[in-house]
Amino acid sequence: MLVELLRQRVPLHQPREIDASGLPEAGVLIPLTGSANPEVILTVRSQRLSTHSGEVAFPGGRRDPGDIDLCHTALREAHEEIGLLPELVEVVGPMDSLVSRYGIKVTPWVGIVPEVFDLAPNSGEIEEVFRVPVEFFLDDRREMTHRIDYQGRSWYVPSYRFAGHKIWGLTALMLAELMNVAFDAGIALHAPQDSGAGRQEDKR
16 A cells, blocks of 8 residues: 555655755645545645745745744644644655755655545635645656756656646655655656656756
8 A cells, every 4th residue: 555655665764965054944745645545735836926936836835933843844834825734644754855946945744644634725825726646646647857957966857747737846856756765666867768758858
């Protein structure tokens, strides 16, 4: 069962260390439903926001001074953005931190959530909440591949399209890494994909 693999493997993962001293920090939650066919919960950010407007993202945001740690940040922001109560989240563990194009160190936390819960999207921040089956990402149904030069090496990041939503950038990279860590998906991130896996676009 996929959820059991998630529980077993994510806590064993040792997140990659990055040199991000002095950068502001953010925490995001990667929520997956604890069902037989788990789904990833994603948001579409409001067009009125100054950064990442209209983009697909995980619930999350910048660390507040009162946050105990970045897990607390991720849970607090998920509650504020989509109404997900922290007590409904079974936190499994962190994934690799990344630095956004705005110079923010972002740490994703994986959490298992109920298949059904009351959603209350914050209209000031969130335009839409939607779900994507984990199997969609395991099958690596990419639309194209973005080449990103990051921290001295090239990353070949999948870009997906699901139900009209474009899932790309850091969000897609976090998803691909989670699929590899938890489910041995074998999504290559440091080598070009075969031509049959979607055309490539250089994003240097």
